[in-house]
Amino acid sequence: MNTPGSTPGSTPASAPAATPAHALDISGLRVTLPGTARPVLDGIDLTVARGETVALVGESGSGKSITSRSALGLLPPGARAEGAVRVCGRDVLAMTPAELGSVRAGTVAMVFQDPRAAVNPLRRIGDFLTESVLLNGTLNRADATARALELLRAVGLDESVLRKYPGQVSGGMLQRVVIAAALMGDPALLLADEPTTALDVTSQAEVISLLAGLRARFGTGLLFVTHDLDLAAAISDRVYVMYAGRIAESGPAEALFARPRHPYTAALLASTPRMDGPRGRLAAIDGRPPDLREELPGCAFAARCPLATEICDHRAPHPAPAPGRPDHRAACHHGDRLEGSTADVR
Numbered sequence: 001m002n003t004p005g006s007t008p009g010s011t012p013a014s015a016p017a018a019t020p021a022h023a024l025d026i027s028g029l030r031v032t033l034p035g036t037a038r039p040v041l042d043g044i045d046l047t048v049a050r051g052e053t054v055a056l057v058g059e060s061g062s063g064k065s066i067t068s069r070s071a072l073g074l075l076p077p078g079a080r081a082e083g084a085v086r087v088c089g090r091d092v093l094a095m096t097p098a099e100l101g102s103v104r105a106g107t108v109a110m111v112f113q114d115p116r117a118a119v120n121p122l123r124r125i126g127d128f129l130t131e132s133v134l135l136n137g138t139l140n141r142a143d144a145t146a147r148a149l150e151l152l153r154a155v156g157l158d159e160s161v162l163r164k165y166p167g168q169v170s171g172g173m174l175q176r177v178v179i180a181a182a183l184m185g186d187p188a189l190l191l192a193d194e195p196t197t198a199l200d201v202t203s204q205a206e207v208i209s210l211l212a213g214l215r216a217r218f219g220t221g222l223l224f225v226t227h228d229l230d231l232a233a234a235i236s237d238r239v240y241v242m243y244a245g246r247i248a249e250s251g252p253a254e255a256l257f258a259r260p261r262h263p264y265t266a267a268l269l270a271s272t273p274r275m276d277g278p279r280g281r282l283a284a285i286d287g288r289p290p291d292l293r294e295e296l297p298g299c300a301f302a303a304r305c306p307l308a309t310e311i312c313d314h315r316a317p318h319p320a321p322a323p324g325r326p327d328h329r330a331a332c333h334h335g336d337r338l339e340g341s342t343a344d345v346r
Contacts, residue, residue: 023221126162172203251328261330
């Protein structure tokens with residue numbers, strides 16, 4: 001679209017910079033910790049577009065939480081980071097403390113696993129909701145209260161909640177409050193770190209539906225961290241599967257779950273309990289994830305993979321697109337074998 005006074009194909013010197021397409025763009029992120037033999041995150045590439053929901057799935061310890069928290073600059077003590085973590089086009093890893101504070105105050109917000117750990121039990125919910133925007137001067141008290149009430153209604157709660165203490169509401173209601181609090185600063189990116197773990201099945205479904213609706217209503221990019229593939233399938237546009245600090249597979253949710261290209265993704269799907277699944281014992285992934293004190297010269301999943309060959313032990317695979325599906329990528333030497341074709345052992 002041309003600005004007034006411009007001609008097609010020209011860019012006026014005074015034109016404002018274009019809004020970045022991605023709320024989050026992680027490129028080549030490598031994070032190392034003291035006393036480890038390999039990076040805890042090893043070359044992570046991940047994007048979340050504005051208004052898009054992206055799921056990040058994998059076993060506990062795979063690096064999901066560190067990846068998401070890197071968008072807030074919240075890395076473990078002693079961590080050394082390489083690469084770039086851009087939020088709305090700005091690299092978080094290169095920010096000053098003051099710049100980081102500004103990002104955390106409004107651009108990015110996080111919803112943690114346990115809502116009761118995120119609130120002060122001695123303060124009313126209304127104070128919890130309005131505190132951040134009052135402290136950073138974004139809104140005055142009247143406008144902050146009005147915004148809090150608007151968001152409470154958006155998450156299905158009423159005005160009476162403002163006067164209650166956290167101990168007076170259920171876990172599901174409190175998680176809704178925490179989600180409302182995360183949206184108070186109108187963030188471009190919302191990080192949800194396993195937000196349904198502490199909830200019952202009914203409350204889980206309600207929170208998932210709520211997040212999907214809020215994403216559509218406010219146009220917020222959402223990174224949803226989970227170990228539950230069914231939840232990821234229910235809410236996400238795209239999925240990244242992590243294993244041992246690396247991205248094993250990524251792609252559109254429907255294609256990735258229907259036709260996985262990495263043995264780890266296939267194993268996770270096979271081990272997910274389903275009401276319409278076959279009777280008997282659930283499939284399990286033999287072995288255990290690699291220890292951070294162990295170097296990984298080859299594929300991180302090789303020791304547990306039924307398709308592994310000698311090349312897997314000695315050469316780490318690079319992400320490669322599936323035939324005819326350039327946006328569906330897997331880091332596997334033998335990904336084609338999962339679709340019944342000849343193994344790729346180049």
